[in-house]
Amino acid sequence: xxxTRTGSSSALTPRQEEILELVTRGISNxxxxxxxxxxxxxxxxxxxxxxxxxxxxxxxSIACQHLWARLDNALALSLPDHGLxxxxxxxxxxLCRGLSSKEIARALKISSRTVDKHRxxxxxxxGMHSTRQLTAWVAGQCAKSGVPVAPDKS
Numbered sequence: 001x002x003x004t005r006t007g008s009s010s011a012l013t014p015r016q017e018e019i020l021e022l023v024t025r026g027i028s029n030x031x032x033x034x035x036x037x038x039x040x041x042x043x044x045x046x047x048x049x050x051x052x053x054x055x056x057x058x059x060x061s062i063a064c065q066h067l068w069a070r071l072d073n074a075l076a077l078s079l080p081d082h083g084l085x086x087x088x089x090x091x092x093x094x095l096c097r098g099l100s101s102k103e104i105a106r107a108l109k110i111s112s113r114t115v116d117k118h119r120x121x122x123x124x125x126x127g128m129h130s131t132r133q134l135t136a137w138v139a140g141q142c143a144k145s146g147v148p149v150a151p152d153k154s
Contacts, residue, residue: 010053019046024063026128026136060132061098063139071096074142083125091118096135 012020022032029043036043047059056062067074071093084092087108094104101119105112119131128134 012050012053016046016050016053019043020050020062023047023050023059023132024136024139026063026130026133028130028132057098058100058131060130060135061096063132063135064096064142067139067142068097075138084122085118088118088122088125091115092122092134092138095119095131096138 018036019032022035027035029040029047033040033043050062051057051059054062054065056065064071075089075093075096090108091104094107099107101112101115104115108115123129123131123134126134126137128137
């Protein structure tokens with residue numbers, strides 16, 4: 001039965017579109033499940049399919065996916081001074097690309113615990129509770145600053 005689905009389109013289903021919209025607004029899986037009247041496991045399964053179809057490594061990164069080609073410049077243009085250190089800003093950029101703490105640590109040549117502390121400080125400074133909420137906020141800030149929403153196809 002699964003073999004017939006291997007050739008499935010990369011287009012999102014209406015339910016996946018609905019969940020994607022909620023994810024990009026920074027809403028948690030638990031809140032999405034409650035809002036749509038489905039189980040958290042169902043939300044996670046849809047999330048996994050969305051990530052696969054969008055070639056994203058994390059659900060949190062989907063909100064910023066349209067910024068990946070220009071992410072560093074977009075962050076510099078769209079993030080007003082919120083008291084973030086340069087190291088914290090670099091961590092935000094990697095989080096928006098969907099990297100894990102270990103991957104960020106390797107890229108920045110620091111420990112993954114240091115990355116986690118930077119993430120914790122960023123969330124506290126911005127009054128947020130999750131990386132998903134952070135990346136949705138970054139995408140929103142970029143949109144308000146006039147950063148293009150369409151991916152760079154050059």
